Amino acid sequence: MDTTEYDIALHLSDSDRPGRYSGAFGDGWRIGNAINGGVVMAVAAAAIQRRLVADGIEHHRDPVAFSGYFLTASEPGPLTATTEVLRSGRTLTTGQVSLTQSGPRGEAVERMRALMSLGTLIADTGPLRQPDPPPMPGPDGCVASTDAPPSLLSSSSLLERLDLRLDPACVGWAVGRPTGQGEMRAWLRMADGREPDPTMLLLALDGLPPVAFDIGIPGWAPTLEFTAHVHARPARGWLQLQVTNHVLAGSMMEEDARVWDSTGALVAQSRQLCGVRVPPGWSPTA
Amino acid sequence: MDTTEYDIALHLSDSDRPGRYSGAFGDGWRIGNAINGGVVMAVAAAAIQRRLVADGIEHHRDPVAFSGYFLTASEPGPLTATTEVLRSGRTLTTGQVSLTQSGPRGEAVERMRALMSLGTLIADTGPLRQPDPPPMPGPDGCVASTDAPPSLLSSSSLLERLDLRLDPACVGWAVGRPTGQGEMRAWLRMADGREPDPTMLLLALDGLPPVAFDIGIPGWAPTLEFTAHVHARPARGWLQLQVTNHVLAGSMMEEDARVWDSTGALVAQSRQLCGVRVPPGWSPTA
Numbered sequence: 001m002d003t004t005e006y007d008i009a010l011h012l013s014d015s016d017r018p019g020r021y022s023g024a025f026g027d028g029w030r031i032g033n034a035i036n037g038g039v040v041m042a043v044a045a046a047a048i049q050r051r052l053v054a055d056g057i058e059h060h061r062d063p064v065a066f067s068g069y070f071l072t073a074s075e076p077g078p079l080t081a082t083t084e085v086l087r088s089g090r091t092l093t094t095g096q097v098s099l100t101q102s103g104p105r106g107e108a109v110e111r112m113r114a115l116m117s118l119g120t121l122i123a124d125t126g127p128l129r130q131p132d133p134p135p136m137p138g139p140d141g142c143v144a145s146t147d148a149p150p151s152l153l154s155s156s157s158l159l160e161r162l163d164l165r166l167d168p169a170c171v172g173w174a175v176g177r178p179t180g181q182g183e184m185r186a187w188l189r190m191a192d193g194r195e196p197d198p199t200m201l202l203l204a205l206d207g208l209p210p211v212a213f214d215i216g217i218p219g220w221a222p223t224l225e226f227t228a229h230v231h232a233r234p235a236r237g238w239l240q241l242q243v244t245n246h247v248l249a250g251s252m253m254e255e256d257a258r259v260w261d262s263t264g265a266l267v268a269q270s271r272q273l274c275g276v277r278v279p280p281g282w283s284p285t286a
Numbered sequence: 287m288d289t290t291e292y293d294i295a296l297h298l299s300d301s302d303r304p305g306r307y308s309g310a311f312g313d314g315w316r317i318g319n320a321i322n323g324g325v326v327m328a329v330a331a332a333a334i335q336r337r338l339v340a341d342g343i344e345h346h347r348d349p350v351a352f353s354g355y356f357l358t359a360s361e362p363g364p365l366t367a368t369t370e371v372l373r374s375g376r377t378l379t380t381g382q383v384s385l386t387q388s389g390p391r392g393e394a395v396e397r398m399r400a401l402m403s404l405g406t407l408i409a410d411t412g413p414l415r416q417p418d419p420p421p422m423p424g425p426d427g428c429v430a431s432t433d434a435p436p437s438l439l440s441s442s443s444l445l446e447r448l449d450l451r452l453d454p455a456c457v458g459w460a461v462g463r464p465t466g467q468g469e470m471r472a473w474l475r476m477a478d479g480r481e482p483d484p485t486m487l488l489l490a491l492d493g494l495p496p497v498a499f500d501i502g503i504p505g506w507a508p509t510l511e512f513t514a515h516v517h518a519r520p521a522r523g524w525l526q527l528q529v530t531n532h533v534l535a536g537s538m539m540e541e542d543a544r545v546w547d548s549t550g551a552l553v554a555q556s557r558q559l560c561g562v563r564v565p566p567g568w569s570p571t572a
Binding site: 067071072086087091092113114115117121122127128129130182225245251253266269278284 | 350351353355357358372380382399401403407413510517531532533537540555557559564568570
C-alpha cells in the first residue's frame, strides 16, 4: 500500500498504548525549516482514522470537518499522535488528536491539537449548491512550480512532492508585482501521480504559497488555526484551487481556500487564520 | 458585575478541581428545547478566560480564534467546564475546554469540545483590509424579531434576550417565500442594553435564524462545527450581521457569518457546518 510519497508520509505504527501511534515527518515535506501544515493535518487525520478502525467504527472513514490549532512548528523526524474518541453517532464520529515531537531534552512538545468529525462521503455526488470554479487557463497554460526561483525550490522540499501549476495572472508577486487582489489560483496533483482522496484534500487546501504575497506582504505566514470542510470524494485527476483573502487585521489575516475536482465539483473548503508582518507603509490598495 | 442577562449567563464558579468550573445554562437561552450554540460558545470562552486569570496570563483575554465541535444538545441546567492550557506564547495563548452536563443516570455527557486562541485585541483599530457592510435599511427600517409568529417566540426564549432586526428583503421565508439567495442580514443588540465585547461576538455570530430557511430548507439545522475569528474589539451600539450560504452537500451545509460594529469595522467572522434535511424535490434555484 505505502508505495507513494503521500502514503509513506501518512504511515503510522501502533505504540505500547492504545490510541497512540508513531510516525515520522519526512525531510521531503518542508517549507523552509518547518514541515508543511497540510501534511501535519493529513497525518493527524490518518491517526484518528487508524483509531476508528481499531474501535470498529471504520465506516466513518472520511474527514468531514477538521480544525487544527498549530502550537509549534513541526520538524523532520519522529512524531507521536495521541487520539481520543469524543462521540460516535449514527452519521458522524468526532475525535481529537494531539501531535507531539521530542524537544531538545527529550520532552514531548505539542505541535498541533486538532478536533475532527468523520463520516461517509459518497463518491460521484457533488454538492447540491456550490460556487463554480473560477475561469483560468488549464494546467498546460499555467506556470509550473518547477519554474520557481532556485532559492525557493531548494529551501522548500515540499515543492518536489507536488505538481503545482499557478495561474499566470496571480504570479506577479514572484517578480515584485503583486496584483493587490488577494487571490491565488492553481492546479495541483501529486508529482508521483497518486490520485486524490478525501484526506489528501487537507494537504491540497494548504498547498499554495501564502495569499499574503498577492497583497504585497512577503515572508512566512504561519498558520494559527485551520478549519477544513470536505464535501465530497474527489474524482481522479487534477485538483483546481482558489485561495482568497478578505480580512487583514493587525498582524493576522485569513486565507479562504476552495478545491474543485476534475469534474468541477467543489470537494473541500477551508479558512485559516495566519500571522503576518505587515511592512511599514503598506497600504491595502498597493 | 453580573447584572446583565448576558453576564449572568456567563457566570462561573470554581470547583474542587483547578481549571474546572461550574455554571448553568438558563432557560432563557433556548431555541426550541436546546440551548443556543452561541451561548454555549460564549460560556466555553468564559471558562478559558477564567483559567487564564488563575494562571496569571489574563493579558490574553480576548478570543482570537474559537473552534467548537457540538457533540450533544445542551439543555437548561447545571454545566461543568473543564479547561486545559496547551501553549502560552508572547502574543497568543491556546486552550481547550470540554463542556459537560449530567445525563439521566448522573453520568457526564459532553456537549461541546472546543479549541481557542486568545490574545489582546486593540480597541478602535478596525481591520486594515475588510469587506464593507452590505447595504440595508437601518434598525428602524427592519423587521423586529418581536414581530415573529407567536409560535416561534414562545418556543425560543432566546429571542427575548436579543433585540434582532431583520432586513425585510430577507424575511420572505417566514411567509413561505424564501428568496433562494441564501442570505440573511440583520441588526443585533442585547435587549437589556448590555454593550458588545469580543466574547459576545461568539453569540452574535450564531444569533440569526438558519440561513437554510432562505433557500427553502425549513427545520432545525444543528451545528456540527463552528469556527469564529475575532478581529477587533467592537464599538458600542448595534452590531450588523450578514449570514450567507455557498455550499450545500448531502445533508450538510455551511453558514458564513460576518459582524460589523457601529463604526462599520468588521469585528468578527465565522463559518459553521450544520446538518439539514433537504426536502424531497428541492432544487437549488427554488
